[in-house]
Amino acid sequence: MIDVGRLCVKTAGRDAGLKCVVVDIADSKLVLIDGETRRRKCNIAHLEPLNQVLDIKKGASHDDVRKELEKLGLKARDTKPKEKKERPVSQKRAKAAEVKGKAQAEKSAGEKAKAAPVKKEAKKESKAKKA
Amino acid sequence: MTAPKDKSTSLRKMKVRVAGGRTATHYKRKAPKAAKCGNCGAVLHGIPRARPYKMRTMAKSRKTVERPFGGNLCSRCMRAAIVEKARQ
Numbered sequence: 001m002i003d004v005g006r007l008c009v010k011t012a013g014r015d016a017g018l019k020c021v022v023v024d025i026a027d028s029k030l031v032l033i034d035g036e037t038r039r040r041k042c043n044i045a046h047l048e049p050l051n052q053v054l055d056i057k058k059g060a061s062h063d064d065v066r067k068e069l070e071k072l073g074l075k076a077r078d079t080k081p082k083e084k085k086e087r088p089v090s091q092k093r094a095k096a097a098e099v100k101g102k103a104q105a106e107k108s109a110g111e112k113a114k115a116a117p118v119k120k121e122a123k124k125e126s127k128a129k130k131a
Numbered sequence: 132m133t134a135p136k137d138k139s140t141s142l143r144k145m146k147v148r149v150a151g152g153r154t155a156t157h158y159k160r161k162a163p164k165a166a167k168c169g170n171c172g173a174v175l176h177g178i179p180r181a182r183p184y185k186m187r188t189m190a191k192s193r194k195t196v197e198r199p200f201g202g203n204l205c206s207r208c209m210r211a212a213i214v215e216k217a218r219q
Contacts, residue, residue: 011210
């Protein structure tokens with residue numbers, strides 16, 4: 001009953017109740033399925049075969065399965081990873097970062113102002129010594 | 132002495148060793164009964180036994196099972212229902 005192209009209903013797990021097609025047969029128990037479910041290996045005990053067989057080759061790609069399912073009016077599940085979106089920074093955190101940045105800038109500016117005259121004085125002293 | 136409000140049998144009594152070394156009785160609300168399958172009455176796995184105020188603070192994924200009819204039917208009854216529908 002379980003053969004390549006067989007339309008099935010998954011009866012276990014989070015994909016239960018969704019239709020899928022057998023794409024490949026691994027051994028006497030495991031098959032590769034694809035369709036409304038995720039493309040994954042599946043125990044045949046978790047499949048309920050239906051009386052339709054789709055025209056796909058062994059190991060058919062997700063696109064081939066999608067085309068065949070569209071003929072039956074079924075929509076294959078796409079498992080593309082989501083595009084990364086920029087996370088909104090919380091206002092509180094943004095404000096804290098701004099305050100911290102300002103404080104650091106002031107601190108570094110103050111240090112430079114202090115450091116600069118000391119250098120000049122040191123140069124003057126060294127020149128005087130040489131003379 | 133026990134306060135009149137704590138005499139209720141709907142409260143659970145807990146013996147607690149308090150910081151001073153004495154044993155005190157604390158009164159707590161009883162946990163609700165475990166969730167059961169709507170079809171066969173079997174106890175459902177993965178559904179916490181917590182009072183509504185705690186259930187409200189929990190995430191959805193902590194309160195249900197990620198499956199059609201999860202949290203309402205047990206896996207056997209769900210599977211039977213799906214197989215029956217598929218064979219029609």
